[in-house]
Amino acid sequence: xNMSKFFLSRNFRYGSLATALTVAFVILLVxxxxxxSGLCDKLGWYIDMTNEMAFTLSDAAKxxxxxxxxxxxxxxxxxxxxxxxxxSMYYVHHTARALAWEYDNxxxxxxxxxxxxxxxxxxxxxxxxxxxxxSVIIESGSEYKVLKDSNFFTWxxxxxxxYAYNGxxxxxxxxxxxxxxxxxxxxxxxxxKESITGAFAEVLANAGFEVLPIDLKQEEIDENARLIIINDxxxxxxxxxxxxxxxxxxxxxxxxxxxxxxALMVFVSPDNIDKxxxxxxxxxxxxxxxxxxxxxxxxxxxxxxxxxxxxxYGKGTYVESLYTDISDxxxxxKPVIRYAAPITYPNIYKESVNEDGSLSGTYTHAGNNSSxxxxxxxxSSAGAEVVKEGSVLSSEGNYPLLVMSCDSKIVNxxxxxxxxxxxGTVEFTSPDFINSGYANENxxxxxxxxxxxxxAMVDIPFKPLTETKIEGMTTAQANGWTVxxxxxxxxxxxxxxxxxxVRRKYK
Amino acid sequence: xFAIFKRELRSYFVSAVGYVYLAIFVAIAALIFCxxxxxxxxxxxxxxxxxxxFVMMMTVPVLTMRLFSEERKQRTEQLLMTAPxxxxxxxxxxxxxxxxxxxxSVLVSSIPYLTLFLYGEPQSGVIVGNIIAMFLVGSAFIAxxxxxxxxxxxxxxxxxxxxxxxxAFLLLGFVNAYIDSYAIRSxxxxxxxxxxxxxxxxxxxxxxxxxxxxxxxxxxIFFTVRIYERxxxxx
Numbered sequence: 023x024n025m026s027k028f029f030l031s032r033n034f035r036y037g038s039l040a041t042a043l044t045v046a047f048v049i050l051l052v053x054x055x056x057x058x059s060g061l062c063d064k065l066g067w068y069i070d071m072t073n074e075m076a077f078t079l080s081d082a083a084k085x086x087x088x089x090x091x092x093x094x095x096x097x098x099x100x101x102x103x104x105x106x107x108x109x110s111m112y113y114v115h116h117t118a119r120a121l122a123w124e125y126d127n128x129x130x131x132x133x134x135x136x137x138x139x140x141x142x143x144x145x146x147x148x149x150x151x152x153x154x155x156x157s158v159i160i161e162s163g164s165e166y167k168v169l170k171d172s173n174f175f176t177w178x179x180x181x182x183x184x185y186a187y188n189g190x191x192x193x194x195x196x197x198x199x200x201x202x203x204x205x206x207x208x209x210x211x212x213x214x215k216e217s218i219t220g221a222f223a224e225v226l227a228n229a230g231f232e233v234l235p236i237d238l239k240q241e242e243i244d245e246n247a248r249l250i251i252i253n254d255x256x257x258x259x260x261x262x263x264x265x266x267x268x269x270x271x272x273x274x275x276x277x278x279x280x281x282x283x284x285a286l287m288v289f290v291s292p293d294n295i296d297k298x299x300x301x302x303x304x305x306x307x308x309x310x311x312x313x314x315x316x317x318x319x320x321x322x323x324x325x326x327x328x329x330x331x332x333x334x335y336g337k338g339t340y341v342e343s344l345y346t347d348i349s350d351x352x353x354x355x356k357p358v359i360r361y362a363a364p365i366t367y368p369n370i371y372k373e374s375v376n377e378d379g380s381l382s383g384t385y386t387h388a389g390n391n392s393s394x395x396x397x398x399x400x401x402s403s404a405g406a407e408v409v410k411e412g413s414v415l416s417s418e419g420n421y422p423l424l425v426m427s428c429d430s431k432i433v434n435x436x437x438x439x440x441x442x443x444x445x446g447t448v449e450f451t452s453p454d455f456i457n458s459g460y461a462n463e464n465x466x467x468x469x470x471x472x473x474x475x476x477x478a479m480v481d482i483p484f485k486p487l488t489e490t491k492i493e494g495m496t497t498a499q500a501n502g503w504t505v506x507x508x509x510x511x512x513x514x515x516x517x518x519x520x521x522x523x524v525r526r527k528y529k
Numbered sequence: 530x531f532a533i534f535k536r537e538l539r540s541y542f543v544s545a546v547g548y549v550y551l552a553i554f555v556a557i558a559a560l561i562f563c564x565x566x567x568x569x570x571x572x573x574x575x576x577x578x579x580x581x582x583f584v585m586m587m588t589v590p591v592l593t594m595r596l597f598s599e600e601r602k603q604r605t606e607q608l609l610m611t612a613p614x615x616x617x618x619x620x621x622x623x624x625x626x627x628x629x630x631x632x633x634s635v636l637v638s639s640i641p642y643l644t645l646f647l648y649g650e651p652q653s654g655v656i657v658g659n660i661i662a663m664f665l666v667g668s669a670f671i672a673x674x675x676x677x678x679x680x681x682x683x684x685x686x687x688x689x690x691x692x693x694x695x696x697a698f699l700l701l702g703f704v705n706a707y708i709d710s711y712a713i714r715s716x717x718x719x720x721x722x723x724x725x726x727x728x729x730x731x732x733x734x735x736x737x738x739x740x741x742x743x744x745x746x747x748x749x750i751f752f753t754v755r756i757y758e759r760x761x762x763x764x
Contacts, residue, residue, distance in 0.1 A: 051744045059719070059737040060651060070653030072732035101711045103718055302619055436664045491650045492570040502568070504563035511559065512552035515637070519548025526543065 026131055055205060062246070065125035074115060074485045083190045087125060092201045096121065096130045096193075097134035097159040099142060101109055104155065109309070113173050115187040118158070128197075160193070165200040172457055173228065176355055185397045185483045191467075198230050205232040205313070206248040211272075213237045214255035222451035225463055229470055234488060238272035243279045250276060251287045254448040256294050259301050273304050280429070280440040285473040288444040292316045292363040305444060308427040309371045309385055309396035312446040313364040315410035317421050322403040331406065332362040333423055336398035338383020339376060344399070344472045346427075357400055357424075357461040358454075363446025364408050364421035367396060394429045398464060399443075400421035424450065426469060442474040530618035537596070537626030546595075551634050554588050558638035566726055568642065570653040574642070575730035578659040583654045585667050590691035593674025597753075601682035613701060616757045617750075618674065624750055630714060634662050645669045655732040662729040665742035670695055672749035679753045698722045724730040 027339075064197045070077040098105050105115045121128045135153055138189065142153050145168055149194060156171040169192060176186040199205060208231035210218050218233075226233050231249065239260065243250070252259075259272040266446045271276070280286060288305065290298055320328040333356060335345060360398045371385040374395070384397040404419035424445040431438045449455070455462045541547030558581060565577040639660060645651040673694050678687040702721035705714045718724045722742075727734040 040755060040758065047751055048748060051748055055737070055741055058740050062735070062737040068728075069734035070732065071651070071652070071658045071660075071734050073652050073654065077733055091682070101714075103711070103714050105704065116733070131536075200625075355640075433726055451569050483598050490643075492567070492572055495567070495570065496649045500563075500567045503567050503641075503644055504560075507559040507563055507644070510639060511637065512556040515548055515552040515555060519542070519545055519552070522542065523545060 027256065068121065074187075076485050077116050077120065079117075079124055080190060083194050084124065086194055087121070087197065089474050090125075090201050091127065092162045092195060092437045094125075094197055094201070095131055095161045096128065097131045097133060097161060098343050099153055099157045099159070100155045101134055102132045105132070107169075109158065110171055110175060113187050114158060114171065114189050116352045117193055160196040162197070162200040167200050169196060176459075176461070189465075190485075192228070195228055195230055199227070204278050207228060207231065207244055208233050208247050208249040208251060209236040209243065209247055210234070210239055211236060211250065211252050211255070211259075212251075212382060213239055213272075214257040214259065218251070218253050219451055219453050219456075221453035221456035221477055225451070225456060225466055226251075229393060238246075238275050243275055247279065247284065249287065249470070250279060251289075253287070253289045253451070254291060254294075254297065254303070258298050259304075260280050273300060277304070280442070285438050285439055285441040285470075286443070287469075288442060289448045289450060290444075291362075291444055291448045292361060292446050295363055298458075305442070306368055308429070308442050309367050309387060309394055310425055310427055310442065311366045311368060311442045312444070313366050313408070314414045315408040316360050316361065317364050317402050317423065318409050319403055319406035321405050325360070329362075330358055331362065331402055331423065332356045333359045334403060336383065336401050338397055338420070340382065340384045340395070341397045341399060344468055354459045355459065355464075357450070357465050359400060359402075359423045359445070359447055360449040360452065360455070361447055362449075363421045365398070365423065365425050365444070365446060366404075371396060375492050386423060394427060396425055396427040399469065400424040423447070424465070426472065440483040441469075443469045443473070530614060531624045531682075533614070533619055533622035534625050537623050538629055541592075541626065541630050542670060546591075547630055550588065550591055550630065554584075554634040555638050557584055558634075559589070559641050561649065562638075562641045572645055572649045574645075574651065574656055574659065578663060578730055579726070581663060582666060582699060582723060585670055586664070586695040589631065589667060589670040589674050589695070590677075590688040593629040593678050593691060595678070595687040596623045596627060596675050597679040598682050598684045598687045602684075604710060607704055611629060616761060617754050618755045619637040620679075620750055620757060622747075624675055627675065628653060631667050632664060635660065635667065656731065658734045659729050661734075662738065662742070665746075666690060666726065666740055669742045669745035669749070670751075673698075676753045676756070677758045700753070701712055724725060 067075075094335070098111075098115065098118070100111075102115075104474065105111045118130050120128050135142045135155060135157070143161075144160055145166055147155060153168060154170070158169045158171075160167045160169065172191040173192050174187065176188060208226045210216065210233060212235045223233050226249075236243065236250075238406070259276075284451060286303070290301070290312060292312075295314075298312075305312065316329060317331060318328040319331050322332045324330045324332055335341070335354070335356075367385045368387075369385045371394075374382045374384050374386045376382050384395050386393060386395040400423045402419060402421045402423055406421055407417035408415040408418045410422065424443070427442045429440045450462055451466070457463055541550075547620075561580050561584065562574075562577050565573060565580065566572065642651070642656055670691075674687075674691045677691040677694060678684075681690070682688050699722055701717055702724035703722075705717055708714050708717070722745075724739040725735070726742055728738060
């Protein structure tokens with residue numbers, strides 16, 4: 023058959039064959055689009071155009087997950103389109119997809135928790151777990167972790183606007199915790215009327231710890247322990263050997279634990295500091311003195327009484343190097359530290375000097391084969407004062423409220439560090455301030471990261487969402503630009519048109 | 530084909546149509562831009578680009594309404610159909626002319642973005658991605674417009690029907706809120722111009738969406754060609 027005659031025939035041009043060809047063309051277009059969309063979805067063909075690379079996995083995250091062989095399931099408790107239609111869960115979903123694209127052992131599943139509640143029943147076995155449409159479950163074998171949407175973000179404490187996205191951190195930490203053969207232990211001391219909030223326990227669990235109580239009078243510290251927490255004791259720790267000369271005291275056990283690169287967190291209420299003679303003495307040797315009175319600041323407080331301080335980040339090269347996720351301290355969310363005693367340093371600790379001669383903000387004491395340095399992670403504002411029983415003890419301001427002390431030894435050419443994080447408050451880990459848009463939780467993670475105890479999130483930065491607020495423009499300027507852009511450019515266009523039309527008319 | 534392209538392009542700028550369209554488009558775009566960014570003291574352009582889809586829905590029909598319907602009304606389409614060029618060339622030339630004018634309007638309406646750089650660091654990658662996506666969405670809208678224009682000799686009818694079809698394409702995704710079946714919602718999301726555009730507002734350059742918009746353009750150009758093939762070769 024002559025092909026050119028065929029293509030010129032009426033039947034081809036407008037007959038039934040033409041209709042069939044139209045349908046075939048449409049089917050072909052649909053098929054090409056479906057195949058290409060499927061490939062893009064399966065293989066992750068897209069370009070991340072954001073400044074903060076919010077949709078790209080960081081090398082730090084990949085470095086940690088490269089060693090994970092176990093099969094991981096990331097379960098969203100909503101159907102896919104519902105997840106993607108939520109502006110916050112969009113980021114979370116995309117990170118999960120990025121993980122699935124990168125690793126064959128990670129897959130994503132979608133279940134409708136409302137339509138099929140039986141599918142999520144097994145995840146509700148743990149206490150304090152609730153599942154909503156925005157929950158994400160990380161599962162590996164029989165281990166699982168339920169995450170809320172708030173786990174993935176940090177909010178600005180002033181405006182309640184989204185400040186940063188830390189989905190990578192959260193996912194990696196969760197994956198590490200469900201795949202760890204044996205989770206490191208965080209001990210909470212008991213026997214002194216200590217207590218711990220659920221929010222704090224959750225922070226520790228999210229950091230990959232198995233949280234266990236320990237009575238140091240009677241129990242030994244497990245080899246797998248990485249962190250000991252003294253939270254809100256009302257009685258002092260023992261340091262005398264009344265039981266037996268061979269029996270280690272509580273503080274001796276802690277000291278031995280710290281000497282093998284352990285870490286200690288101490289939170290003591292200002293009302294009980296005076297009772298902690300032995301503990302205070304021990305902390306003194308680490309350069310930490312929990313002071314008298316309570317810090318108050320009416321101008322920088324989130325409560326009327328002035329005791330819920332909106333604290334500042336500590337200054338100095340060392341402290342600033344710890345806060346790797348913060349590029350602009352002025353705009354970063356602030357921590358709230360309520361009812362806190364001021365912290366000072368022993369006289370034998372001297373503030374070290376930088377190479378350029380400026381003060382470093384870090385206090386150092388060199389001892390036998392080691393040096394200890396202590397620096398404030400959080401300080402009060404310059405206008406704060408210290409009060410006790412209604413009287414103002416001092417009003418110098420800039421009181422250290424949360425400090426980290428590090429003991430650094432060189433053994434066989436390697437630095438071996440141990441740490442104490444201390445504060446004269448028990449409300450730093452209060453559920454009012456953890457996961458509430460303040461920086462308390464992130465500071466705990468920062469401290470754990472610095473201590474080397476945090477299992478998975480080392481070096482994975484959270485991604486501050488690009489600042490979208492316009493600064494430095496007045497209302498008059500905004501109005502001026504509006505008039506200029508809305509009127510002048512269109513007028514120029516119309517004038518050009520008028521010129522062309524008139525010129526044509528009189529040509 | 531180039532001759533038809535030149536003729537169509539010239540016709541936009543010989544009369545006041547092209548200039549008025551450009552001026553109105555740029556004015557509306559600048560007003561929306563200023564309201565969503567400068568007046569809101571925000572560097573975030575996602576709202577602006579989302580609203581511009583609906584602006585294009587109303588302005589693109591103005592560009593395309595006369596392309597074929599005027600030819601039919603003036604009875605000049607016979608000249609076109611008997612010209613020694615293929616129907617595809619004729620249709621594509623007109624499409625390209627409208628696309629050129631639209632492209633010029635997008636280009637000129639991009640000038641206001643520069644003001645953002647004076648007051649902060651906007652997401653330039655996101656802006657570029659959105660401009661490209663907006664251009665391709667516009668090209669798809671133009672293809673729909675020329676198809677609707679080819680169906681009628683009344684320009685107003687062409688404009689209104691184009692607006693209706695484009696509105697349907699844009700609002701399709703919102704129907705999902707009332708649908709229980711995930712499978713149906715997926716299909717609707719897949720077809721919805723608006724749903725596919727959302728990735729760009731977040732900062733993801735979505736190749737699948739770009740192919741979709743190009744395919745939509747191709748489909749409606751093809752339909753227009755088929756209409757004219759039928760008219761050219763019909764009994």
